[in-house]
Amino acid sequence: MGIRLSQIAKTYGRPGTPRALEPIDLEIASGELVGLLGPSGSGKTTLLRIIAGLEQADRDPAGTIHFGSRDVTEVHVRDRRIGFVFQHYALFKHMTVFDNVAFGLTVQPRGQRPSSGEIRARVHQLLEMVQLERFAQRYPAELSGGQQQRVSLARALALRPEVLLLDEPFGALDAKVRQDLRRWLRHLHDELNFTSVFVTHDQEEALELSDRVVVMSDGRIEQIDAPAALYRAPANRFVFEFLGDVNRLEGEVRDGALTCGEARLAVDLPEGPQELLLRPHELSLEAAPSAAAHLPMTVTAVVPVGAEVRVELAADWLAEPWLATIGHGDFERLDVRRGQRLYALPQRWHRFAAEGRPATQPSLA
Amino acid sequence: MQRIGDAPAVRRGLIGAAVALSALFLLLPLVAIFAQAFAQGVGVFWANVSDHYTLAAIGLTLFITVLTIPVCLVFGVALAWLVTRFSFPGRRLLQTLIDIPFAVSPVVAGLIYLLLYGRNGWIGGWLDAQDIQLMFAWPGILMVTIFVTCPFVARELIPLMQAQGSREEEAAVTLGASGGTIFRRVTLPNIRWALLYGVILTNARAVGEFGAVSVVSGAIRGQTNTLPLHLEQLYQDYNTVGAFASAALLALIALFTLAAKAGLEWRAARREA
Structure with a gap:
């Protein structure tokens, strides 16, 4: 499912104060893996949270967000059917790994909720996919950072979202684990074929993982291009300096x-x-x-x-x-x-x- | 290697002083209460405790406490939620206002309620015309008790909820959970120990409150006398054993509360380990 943003802007605080996000147009094709790259304060996380619905875009200009042909501008996060992966995992501390992954399935309205047998099967399949089956009965605090992030991915994928949003997913991990997880995410993306947008401030990560990279600074999009084109032909000095x-x-x-x-x-x-x-x-x-x-x-x-x-x-x-x-x-x-x-x-x-x-x-x- | 300020003389001096002061100011009075209460034997103690007026005072105190706790619980959770999860003009002011009951002397609080809701008060006059009496009756006692105890739960929750942030709740909402489900399955389990701790403190204060209650209760024996007021009356009547029997009851409730609090802290520490 493609994502289309038009004239999405964000101001924190009073109207008239500088915008965190200038009006932005962005089109992401179905099945694409797009990286939002920029220094801190460039508005990349704000943009991602607006796509998710965790943040409300400004009313003026009246921007719109479409998932495929569906206008989700006024749709609540709960009903947008996205998967969201947080930088610090945001796992439910008091639940086991199993219950964390099952959460999205168990909170479905009564009519749509799968039976407990189906939930169990689905959770085990997800845990197998992230290679954490052995840890189903552990608590998040008993896992390493990389394992926690995999649980958080499995949890986000439990409802088979067509859009997966990741906020600095590997930011808090060490270099080796980050490398493994990146490869693994790319693999997962190719296999399950959802549309993904991820935020990063790491140039290498953005260039390695993305089909296209959106370079941002000061709430503006500086350039959108495939990694090779971006590196070969930076649109301006900011992009050039930021990429290496x-x-x-x-x-x-x-x-x-x-x-x-x-x-x-x-x-x-x-x-x-x-x-x-x-x-x-x-x-x-x-x-x-x-x-x-x-x-x-x-x-x-x-x-x-x-x-x-x-x-x-x-x-x-x-x-x-x-x-x-x-x-x-x-x-x-x-x-x-x-x-x-x-x-x-x-x-x-x-x-x-x-x-x-x-x-x-x-x-x- | 020795750490700074860890010389044996210093250590022994500080520990000795702490022990001596605790014994003198905390432990000895507690022992004295029980010693006085049982000074003429268990029989007299029991006769005092099972006295009609004492039983009425105990009943009223428990009744007020049982009503106060749920009100403070709901108020505290709602307030903490509001202050930590939303940003709105006046948020800081509200956080300061929460502390008014702590800052104001309870007697002053009682007087203000009397001024407002008493028969000659601003609101009380109208209420009197409707034949509703709040002051010098249990509703007045309940009102001032709630006023005095309402910050405890919120004060326990706010720092915790601020530190935890709203990430887990955000994660839950992206997974399609409704507001009620999020509160029940994500927020509440994360704050339950702080919540219980707040309730224990609320309970301790509600049982023991004297100043504010003494202003609005009228201290009618058998009707509007709470246990602390009853205690004071007994003491004024030179019934020392009776007064200390009531005091022993209050002290027992306090000790039980402290034990519950220590138990919770021990559990919390064990959970984190």
Whole structure:
């Protein structure tokens, strides 16, 4: 079942105070897995809670929410038939795992309520799905964080919702468990084919898990795109900076070159002050400058762990240190050590106009 | 290794002082009550307790308490729910107002009720015309007792419900539960110990209330005398053993209440462990 939002806005407190959510239009296709990504205070959780019905959108403008062809704008949470997974699980502390999962089934109105035998069968099937059958008679406090979150997922899925909403579902878990649960959620989503929206502030999580990512900041949608497209073609500076590490180069352009102290980079840009942004993996390091780039730097730290080597660089002409990720081959060839003087060679840089919208990305290669 | 402030002399001094003061101010009076009550033997004690007027006072006190508790229970839960689950203008003010009965001297509370509901009072005059008498009768005693005890349940619940937040209730509502079901199956189990604790405190205060009740009751023997008022009358009549017999009854109720409270705390601690 698809979700369609139009002109959904939210103001906390008095009308006229700044909006937590500017009027937003968003369309989510049936069966899609969409991530709402943004820093805290960007309005992503508010948007999710409005979709769920836990929060009421503003009356002005009069926005609407549709699930498929059904207008649910005025429908109470109770009757929206969504599954909701909370960041801190929100399991019923005083009930066993079994009773937690069964809750949604047991509170159905008398006519629609399954028999206790059916409930038992359904709960066991759900617990089997989340691999927690052995823990049916335990209390939430006796489970680990990852197990609790799985119980909370099973509970949310008990009523076979067509829309599953997750609020920072893995935020409170450690890295390894988070990785497992992500994979597992993706698997579950593909198998059961519900429409899911999840909130996260973790770029990697959003890019790995989502079919499409909605990047938000200050109550606005900055960009909606598939993960690869988002990374390749960020719509503005905010998206670019939020999706990964950024090195900044500020200077004056004159005679086809940007200069900043002793640093110089050949560019084809109008004269005047300019700011370029570079990704750490779009730099290489060499022992000597090239004709196009003279960017001398000193190595301040080396982290040779993982597939790439992270090298921190500093220079007098830089306000903030740079980060470069290079291959182990280059690392060994250059014999990179702390205190060493090297030259950065950008393969590619990005520039966003002051207002942020258009981006130019010439390649220097 | 020794922690700061944990020198043996300091420790012994503090423990000694605490024990001595507790014995002097708490334990000794309690022992004295029972000693006085039984000073002329169990027979005299029993004769005093089974005295017609004493029995009437006990009956009235229990009657008032039994009526007070459900009122305070419903009021406290509703108020705590309102204050912790909704945000509205004046919420903070309301939270402060809850404490008025604690802040105001009970005698003052009694006088205000007398002023309002007494025969010459603002509302009392009209009530009198309708032939309804609240003051110097049990309804007046009930009213001031409720006034004095109404904050206990709310005061116990508010911090707990604030700390728990409304996540579990939100989870329940997304699963399709109705308001009543949520309260019965999610909210109530989470607050039941605090609720019971609030009831115990309410009970203790309702049984023992003297100041406010003494103003509005009129202290008619056998009719509007509660146990604490009866006790005071006996003492004024130089019936020391009778007074202490009643005092012993009140003390017993207090001890029983404390035991129940300790039991609850022990249970709560065990549940968390």
